Amino acid sequence: MSELLEQRVPDLGDFSDVEVIEVLVKPGDRVERESPLITLETDKATMDVPATAAGVIQEVKVRKGERVSKDSLIALLASTGGDTVKIPSLSETVVMAKPAADASTQLLVIGAGPGGYTAAFRAADLGLAVTLVDRWPQLGGVCLNVGCIPSKALLHAARVIEEAESMSAHGIKFQAPEIDAAALKQWKDRVVGKLTAGLANLARQRKVTVIRGTARFASAHRAEVTGEDGRTQVIGFEQCIIAAGSEPARIPGLPDDARVVDSTGALELAGIPKRFLVIGGGIIGLEMACVYDGLGSEVSVVELTDTLMPGTDRDLVRPLEKRLKSRYAAVLTGTKVTGVAASDKGLTVTFEGKGAPKPQLYDGVLCAVGRVPNGRAIGAEAAGVTVDERGYVPVDRQMRTNVPHIFAIGDVIGQPMLAHKATHEGKVAAEVAAGQKSAFDARVIPSVAYTDPEVAWVGVTETEAQVLGRKLGRGQFPWMASGRSLALNRDDGFTKLLFDPETHRVVGGGIVGTNAGDLISEVALAIEMGATAADVGLTVHPHPTLSETVAFAAEAFEGTLTDLYIPRK
Ligand code: NAD
Numbered sequence: 001m002s003e004l005l006e007q008r009v010p011d012l013g014d015f016s017d018v019e020v021i022e023v024l025v026k027p028g029d030r031v032e033r034e035s036p037l038i039t040l041e042t043d044k045a046t047m048d049v050p051a052t053a054a055g056v057i058q059e060v061k062v063r064k065g066e067r068v069s070k071d072s073l074i075a076l077l078a079s080t081g082g083d084t085v086k087i088p089s090l091s092e093t094v095v096m097a098k099p100a101a102d103a104s105t106q107l108l109v110i111g112a113g114p115g116g117y118t119a120a121f122r123a124a125d126l127g128l129a130v131t132l133v134d135r136w137p138q139l140g141g142v143c144l145n146v147g148c149i150p151s152k153a154l155l156h157a158a159r160v161i162e163e164a165e166s167m168s169a170h171g172i173k174f175q176a177p178e179i180d181a182a183a184l185k186q187w188k189d190r191v192v193g194k195l196t197a198g199l200a201n202l203a204r205q206r207k208v209t210v211i212r213g214t215a216r217f218a219s220a221h222r223a224e225v226t227g228e229d230g231r232t233q234v235i236g237f238e239q240c241i242i243a244a245g246s247e248p249a250r251i252p253g254l255p256d257d258a259r260v261v262d263s264t265g266a267l268e269l270a271g272i273p274k275r276f277l278v279i280g281g282g283i284i285g286l287e288m289a290c291v292y293d294g295l296g297s298e299v300s301v302v303e304l305t306d307t308l309m310p311g312t313d314r315d316l317v318r319p320l321e322k323r324l325k326s327r328y329a330a331v332l333t334g335t336k337v338t339g340v341a342a343s344d345k346g347l348t349v350t351f352e353g354k355g356a357p358k359p360q361l362y363d364g365v366l367c368a369v370g371r372v373p374n375g376r377a378i379g380a381e382a383a384g385v386t387v388d389e390r391g392y393v394p395v396d397r398q399m400r401t402n403v404p405h406i407f408a409i410g411d412v413i414g415q416p417m418l419a420h421k422a423t424h425e426g427k428v429a430a431e432v433a434a435g436q437k438s439a440f441d442a443r444v445i446p447s448v449a450y451t452d453p454e455v456a457w458v459g460v461t462e463t464e465a466q467v468l469g470r471k472l473g474r475g476q477f478p479w480m481a482s483g484r485s486l487a488l489n490r491d492d493g494f495t496k497l498l499f500d501p502e503t504h505r506v507v508g509g510g511i512v513g514t515n516a517g518d519l520i521s522e523v524a525l526a527i528e529m530g531a532t533a534a535d536v537g538l539t540v541h542p543h544p545t546l547s548e549t550v551a552f553a554a555e556a557f558e559g560t561l562t563d564l565y566i567p568r569k
Contacts, residue, residue, distance in 0.1 A: 003078070005076070009069065055079040123434055126430065131209040150267045152450060153191045246374055275300070277362040278300070280369040287449065316512045319493060323452065373411055384402070386401065391412075418445060444458050455511075456510065457508070472498045476494055479492070484545055497523065504558075
């Protein structure tokens with residue numbers, strides 16, 4: 001039987017009667033040893049109280065806003081085995097010190113998304129004293145809190161429902177799912193909570209000072225950080241990394257109504273609207289359309305341009321478009337929304353364009369028409385940092401802005417707005433700030449739409465090549481010839497590789513189908529390593545896997561493929 005451990009407030013040194021500003025766990029939560037249970041705040045410091053052992057929380061004994069002292073009972077934890085740790089006096093290990101007015105740091109990082117926290121952690125590992133500022137209580141930025149991670153949890157739920165449904169034609173029938181949106185939301189929040197708590201732990205282990213508040217430059221070496229309570233503290237810095245991210249764009253004229261949401265609101269899962277309109281057929285719009293379709297909404301998508309996911313090779317988007325058209329109430333391309341009027345009955349939306357229907361009534365509307373950088377929100381002018389007319393901060397390959405000791409990374413410096421781009425840029429900025437000669441020199445950055453089917457691409461696209469008049473070699477493998485894909489009850493995908501016709505080096509590739517987002521990494525690696533078609537085709541891939549299709553596409557180009565019959569030219 002597992003041991004029940006009392007989790008108590010450790011020695012707080014000179015502090016007592018300290019406010020609990022965050023309770024990070026609830027009954028049923030699984031925690032790791034040393035993962036944070038609660039956050040305390042004094043006038044000098046913010047500190048997490050960690051668990052003494054790994055286990056499952058049985059009862060939580062404190063509430064947000066309560067005051068605690070040494071030995072106050074926080075929670076009862078059923079240990080799942082492993083060592084317990086004695087928590088030393090927090091006053092000695094305070095890592096989230098709240099700098100007093102005019103505190104200073106070697107490196108200030110503004111924004112704790114994937115770019116910002118990576119930069120902060122890398123810089124701390126390289127020996128810099130780092131202060132990381134974010135307006136949100138949890139680290140992780142948009143990606144972890146209201147973007148990539150929660151959307152993937154909900155997409156998984158949608159996929160489970162659709163896969164179960166699709167087996168009904170093949171001998172396994174399930175009842176229609178009963179969806180408890182509140183419980184699903186809780187699960188999604190727990191996924192996010194584990195990751196953000198993990199980040200807080202990583203910051204603590206690295207002695208990165210974390211401050212909650214909104215930062216604005218006051219000069220080239222000082223920033224003002226305003227907390228939720230309106231109080232402002234000034235932080236002096238030797239160097240700074242701007243990782244302030246982006247915000248959802250809005251189209252003008254949308255009513256201020258709870259039924260009209262952006263991606264953050266859609267991920268809140270306040271309910272499942274019967275009729276759901278997605279404005280914007282880009283990645284966010286289509287991912288959320290897949291979520292709500294899986295959860296039972298009758299989905300419509302309206303896209304301004306003539307195609308879904310404009311800019312992506314048409315052949316890659318086609319299988320997705322076909323599936324969406326077969327499931328959704330409408331997929332309206334070349335159409336724009338001219339008005340949304342809220343009433344008790346719902347949201348009446350009017351359209352204009354070649355596919356425009358008459359006004360339609362919806363129960364929910366998602367606006368996903370792009371994101372705008374936060375370059376204008378940080379008082380960059382006070383530091384002399386250039387921000388362009390669209391709100392982006394220009395940088396060089398070392399991520400330096402026009403002010404050499406101030407760097408910028410991630411969404412705020414430009415497209416593509418992708419977490420994995422930001423993390424790599426964050427490492428470069430941190431290394432340069434620590435005196436290394438790093439530079440961002442990735443040849444390619446993969447893109448993935450985690451729709452159903454997933455669409456992923458990397459490197460040169462055929463669309464770009466056509467515009468540039470560049471000749472490409474091409475190898476393609478249809479998944480209807482992949483045993484693994486058929487065994488997954490799907491045959492709608494394909495893998496294509498694009499080659500330099502002279503050298504046979506891989507220069508690009510695209511995959512549409514189950515797990516395309518995972519499979520594209522091999523193509524990215526091939527491009528980075530300068531691999532040729534023969535290198536990829538002669539690499540032994542495990543059978544039966546979807547990854548084989550990458551090798552088969554290379555073989556198709558080389559003329560050595562045996563899994564299909566391709567007549568010689
Ligand atoms: P997006 O730019 O990819 O797509 C927005 C779409 O909305 C475009 O197709 C555009 O033509 C359309 N649009 C614009 N105005 C419109 C209007 N008035 N009516 C109808 N359609 C209109 O933007 P997004 O999907 O909001 O994503 C924002 C950013 O976040 C992108 O840079 C994206 O790469 C990134 N993101 C990436 C992922 C991922 O990697 N899986 C997931 C989410 C977001």
